Amino acid sequence: MKILKNASSFKILTPVAELKDQLLRIERAGRTCYQSEIKEINWETAEKFVKMLIKRGHESVLEHSYLTVQFNNLSRGFTHEQVRHRLTAISQESTRYVDYAKEGEDVDLDKLELKCVVPPHLDERKKVDLGDGRKMSAEEMFQEYENFYRALRKSGWLPEEARQFLPIGVKSQIVISANFREWRHIFEMRTSQFAHWEIRKVMGDLLEELKGIIPGIFDDLAEIGKDQNGLRFFGKVKSQN
Numbered sequence: 334m335k336i337l338k339n340a341s342s343f344k345i346l347t348p349v350a351e352l353k354d355q356l357l358r359i360e361r362a363g364r365t366c367y368q369s370e371i372k373e374i375n376w377e378t379a380e381k382f383v384k385m386l387i388k389r390g391h392e393s394v395l396e397h398s399y400l401t402v403q404f405n406n407l408s409r410g411f412t413h414e415q416v417r418h419r420l421t422a423i424s425q426e427s428t429r430y431v432d433y434a435k436e437g438e439d440v441d442l443d444k445l446e447l448k449c450v451v452p453p454h455l456d457e458r459k460k461v462d463l464g465d466g467r468k469m470s471a472e473e474m475f476q477e478y479e480n481f482y483r484a485l486r487k488s489g490w491l492p493e494e495a496r497q498f499l500p501i502g503v504k505s506q507i508v509i510s511a512n513f514r515e516w517r518h519i520f521e522m523r524t525s526q527f528a529h530w531e532i533r534k535v536m537g538d539l540l541e542e543l544k545g546i547i548p549g550i551f552d553d554l555a556e557i558g559k560d561q562n563g564l565r566f567f568g569k570v571k572s573q574n
């Protein structure tokens with residue numbers, strides 16, 4: 334069993350040049366509405382234009398876009414929250430077809446390893462009282478999950494059967510695609526102070542990176558505070574222009 338702490342990451346799968354081009358496309362589409370075509374559309378005019386669209390609440394124009402992101406070393410709990418967003422395309426690591434005991438083509442149940450995500454602000458080695466004289470830490474509990482899962486597999490249970498006993502903290506991977514309007518909605522919901530720490534952390538990091546790549550689209554979403562564990566939360570702020 335391997336503990337994953339502060340190990341979450343993401344990879345933007347849409348090439349940067351493609352993301353920037355989409356900004357120009359949004360301006361071109363939006364100017365059709367207003368019949369306000371200009372000679373040259375460039376990054377500067379596009380940034381100004383999308384900010385205007387967002388300010389006016391004319392966000393349907395942002396739908397002329399697409400962004401794909403891969404999320405790594407996050408829990409099954411995280412992916413379950415992510416898949417609630419219906420206006421997305423989703424591909425997620427399977428607990429049926431991925432065999433935790435597989436190395437290449439070989440299956441070695443003695444080498445089976447579960448990777449489990451823990452809250453970074455808590456001590457997974459601290460024991461808690463089970464109330465029957467025993468004490469156990471979160472790390473030990475995850476180890477028990479792995480032991481039991483392995484025992485089931487050794488007794489003939491298939492991955493798709495033994496998965497009933499995987500913890501919600503088990504590591505997963507997911508790829509999400511959506512248009513910029515939907516990503517704005519996801520960021521608003523999942524980086525707020527009410528969002529779960531795991532999704533809030535990775536979505537906050539992704540938001541910051543995207544703001545540096547495609548100006549204008551996410552500028553009104555900014556860090557507005559930190560919780561008691563020092564984890565940032567975001568919210569809508571007034572745009573400068």
Ligand SMILES: Cc1cc2nc3c(=O)[nH]c(=O)nc-3n(C[C@H](O)[C@H](O)[C@H](O)COP(=O)(O)OP(=O)(O)OC[C@H]3O[C@@H](n4cnc5c(N)ncnc54)[C@H](O)[C@@H]3O)c2cc1C
Nearest residue numbers: 414417418419420421515518519522523525526527528529
């Ligand atoms: C802090 C927090 C706590 C939560 N707690 C719970 C909980 O306890 N239990 C629970 O079940 N869920 C919970 N959720 C999930 C939440 O209820 C939503 O399912 C999830 O955030 C997806 O949001 P959405 O439906 O707005 O967005 P999306 O599915 O991303 O859709 C985007 C927008 O498109 C529109 N839309 C999409 N589909 C339809 C449709 N069929 N009809 C009309 N309009 C549509 C809506 O305007 C929607 O806001 C929680 C979410 C957060 C952020």
